[in-house]
Amino acid sequence: xKTNKNKMMKLCALVLVAAMVVMVFTSCSGSxxxxxxxxxxxxxxxxxxxxxxxxxxxxxxxxxxxxxVGNWGLGNEYEIQALLSKFGQDTKYLSQAFDxxxxxxxxxxxxxxxxxxxxxxVKNSYKGGYKYGDGVKYIDMNEQGVAMLEDNLFTTxxxxxxxxxxxxxFIYATLKGWEYACANPEEAAEIVxxxxxxxxxxxxxxMAAEVKKxxxxxxxxxxxxxxxxxDETAMQQTLDLAKKYIKLSDSTAASxxxxxxxxxxRDTSYLKDAAASAGKFGKLEKTSVKVQLKWLPQAQFMGYYxxxxxxxxxxxxxxxxxxxxxxxxxxxxxxxxxQVDFGVTWVSNLIAANxxxxxxxxxxxxxxxxxxxxxxxxxx
Amino acid sequence: MxxxxxxxITKDSVTSVLYPLLFGAVIVVLWQTQILHxxxxxxxxVLPLPDRIFTIIGDNMGAIMENVKATVIxxxxxxxxxxxxxxxxxxxxxxxxxxxxxxxxxxxAFNAVPIIAIAPILNNLTxxxxxxxxxxxxIAKTLVVTITCTVAMSINAFRGFTELKPFSxxxxxxxxxxxxxxxxxxxVPNSLPYVFTALRVSVPASIISALVSEYFAEYxxxxxxxxxxxxxLAQYAxxxxxxxxxxAIGIVLYLILLFAEGILLKNRRPRWKSV
Numbered sequence: 001x002k003t004n005k006n007k008m009m010k011l012c013a014l015v016l017v018a019a020m021v022v023m024v025f026t027s028c029s030g031s032x033x034x035x036x037x038x039x040x041x042x043x044x045x046x047x048x049x050x051x052x053x054x055x056x057x058x059x060x061x062x063x064x065x066x067x068x069v070g071n072w073g074l075g076n077e078y079e080i081q082a083l084l085s086k087f088g089q090d091t092k093y094l095s096q097a098f099d100x101x102x103x104x105x106x107x108x109x110x111x112x113x114x115x116x117x118x119x120x121x122v123k124n125s126y127k128g129g130y131k132y133g134d135g136v137k138y139i140d141m142n143e144q145g146v147a148m149l150e151d152n153l154f155t156t157x158x159x160x161x162x163x164x165x166x167x168x169x170f171i172y173a174t175l176k177g178w179e180y181a182c183a184n185p186e187e188a189a190e191i192v193x194x195x196x197x198x199x200x201x202x203x204x205x206x207m208a209a210e211v212k213k214x215x216x217x218x219x220x221x222x223x224x225x226x227x228x229x230x231d232e233t234a235m236q237q238t239l240d241l242a243k244k245y246i247k248l249s250d251s252t253a254a255s256x257x258x259x260x261x262x263x264x265x266r267d268t269s270y271l272k273d274a275a276a277s278a279g280k281f282g283k284l285e286k287t288s289v290k291v292q293l294k295w296l297p298q299a300q301f302m303g304y305y306x307x308x309x310x311x312x313x314x315x316x317x318x319x320x321x322x323x324x325x326x327x328x329x330x331x332x333x334x335x336x337x338x339q340v341d342f343g344v345t346w347v348s349n350l351i352a353a354n355x356x357x358x359x360x361x362x363x364x365x366x367x368x369x370x371x372x373x374x375x376x377x378x379x380x
Numbered sequence: 381m382x383x384x385x386x387x388x389i390t391k392d393s394v395t396s397v398l399y400p401l402l403f404g405a406v407i408v409v410l411w412q413t414q415i416l417h418x419x420x421x422x423x424x425x426v427l428p429l430p431d432r433i434f435t436i437i438g439d440n441m442g443a444i445m446e447n448v449k450a451t452v453i454x455x456x457x458x459x460x461x462x463x464x465x466x467x468x469x470x471x472x473x474x475x476x477x478x479x480x481x482x483x484x485x486x487x488x489a490f491n492a493v494p495i496i497a498i499a500p501i502l503n504n505l506t507x508x509x510x511x512x513x514x515x516x517x518x519i520a521k522t523l524v525v526t527i528t529c530t531v532a533m534s535i536n537a538f539r540g541f542t543e544l545k546p547f548s549x550x551x552x553x554x555x556x557x558x559x560x561x562x563x564x565x566x567x568v569p570n571s572l573p574y575v576f577t578a579l580r581v582s583v584p585a586s587i588i589s590a591l592v593s594e595y596f597a598e599y600x601x602x603x604x605x606x607x608x609x610x611x612x613l614a615q616y617a618x619x620x621x622x623x624x625x626x627x628a629i630g631i632v633l634y635l636i637l638l639f640a641e642g643i644l645l646k647n648r649r650p651r652w653k654s655v
């Protein structure tokens with residue numbers, strides 16, 4: 001009996017030890033991954049990245065063959081897919097998290113980045129930055145001819161028709177805010193930071209300077225003077241690429257997508273009237289409106305925060321509430337359901353939403369060129 | 381006697397199957413006729429009609445099955461690993477009863493860690509496990525499911541090993557049975573119903589955690605991921621199609637479990653009732 005008890009104890013002890021070994025092993029392999037990543041950074045000199053004079057085509061082909069092209073997905077991937085197709089590659093990509101750790105640890109060789117956000121984090125050395133500086137280069141979607149327009153201002157067709165004066169007044173004051181923000185990006189960054197920023201002051205200032213470029217330069221690199229302009233060529237290119245790369249499983253929505261024209265997704269009349277007005281709009285149908293941002297409060301949306309803080313909205317008789325986005329908040333759904341009156345989204349998201357049955361209309365195009373780039377490390 | 385018993389079971393099973401089915405049918409009718417939309421104050425955009433949802437499922441069977449496969453592999457893999465680990469922990473706790481029960485309380489604290497917190501962490505930890513993004517994100521997702529499934533099993537297995545029928549342990553001892561015999565002849569059979577109790581909790585939990593962990597995975601595949609992608613793109617009809625598929629996976633796996641339970645525990649049940 002005694003020996004049996006001992007045997008049992010021994011058996012249990014063995015099992016316990018085995019369990020511990022398994023645990024130690026798993027945690028070891030966990031820590032190994034961080035070791036390997038530091039090795040990876042050190043190996044930069046060995047030439048595992050790209051030559052600084054490598055062509056966009058050779059880089060895209062290499063990264064695609066290795067399956068190491070990253071994007072966030074969720075409607076942000078079409079320009080990347082268009083670029084992959086342009087160079088005859090499969091349109092599959094890795095799901096990239098909202099930080100740049102995947103790029104840092106080399107699990108992604110060609111990572112998606114917005115010029116005003118992730119690219120700054122990768123290059124710069126302020127808090128949260130990855131300090132790569134000149135060690136990285138990027139492929140610009142505008143230069144590659146696959147640019148799709150991003151941040152716009154939209155509402156529902158119903159709201160615009162029923163509240164034309166409110167819509168015009170909101171566009172007018174918003175664009176005035178953008179104009180001031182682009183003239184004074186540092187002050188704009190400060191205003192956004194005070195309004196509940198999600199990032200540091202330094203990054204906010206970097207972002208404001210980069211966003212200014214997107215608002216004041218078009219896809220061909222020429223300067224844009226009329227803020228909010230809906231450029232026909234760029235809009236058409238966006239729609240054409242959207243029709244090609246937005247894949248909808250719903251056959252009703254998929255066939256509707258193919259029938260969409262520019263007139264189904266944008267209306268230039270409100271912008272024209274707003275520009276022609278001198279800030280006078282007659283009686284406003286609705287004086288209190290909400291605008292839904294696509295993401296957290298940051299200089300990407302500085303025009304709205306500046307218009308609010310400088311009193312431009314108040315001047316035209318509007319009380320405006322800015323609703324920050326973030327995570328999976330669907331700005332198209334929020335506007336469509338009437339929770340908010342206006343929204344900021346990417347044109348491709350608006351196209352997908354209208355194909356799915358929403359009746360949204362773009363009333364101004366804030367960003368005149370694509371801010372999306374593919375960033376890669378270069379051999380030193 | 382036998383006949384009477386048979387009829388009773390039939391009546392029970394008829395009502396237990398018929399009532400939920402009738403309820404479901406009523407809901408579908410209300411849904412299709414848009415009365416449900418009026419009750420909930422919603423529109424056919426956010427809550428598309430069933431015929432549209434089923435058309436989408438029919439049109440995309442191939443793509444849907446690919447995603448179902450990914451989700452089922454993760455949830456079953458995690459369920460098996462987690463349950464095995466939980467059973468083992470239950471055994472360890474039984475062998476050292478003094479601190480075993482307390483130890484299980486500590487283990488159950490793991491259940492309080494939300495999936496959305498551990499999924500990204502495991503994603504980062506498993507980055508070096510494989511060169512292939514699909515494989516390593518499968519591993520990460522399976523580990524998340526494993527963690528969610530371990531606790532229920534360990535607590536139930538511990539109870540199954542220790543909450544024995546009165547006098548059965550004394551009986552074994554009076555036969556001078558050693559610990560191993562007691563374990564295999566008494567404790568293991570006694571733990572079986574408890575294992576199934578644990579599985580009834582773990583099977584739905586494994587599917588839920590598989591769906592959620594797909595949100596954070598590096599490789600874009602799975603029913604949960606499709607729900608998210610389509611909702612963000614405002615494709616509610618397609619998202620609903622995947623929600624229906626997710627429900628179907630849950631129901632099918634649960635039915636398989638009940639079926640297995642019916643076979644394995646058939647001989648035990650009457651004796652249980654008579655005790």
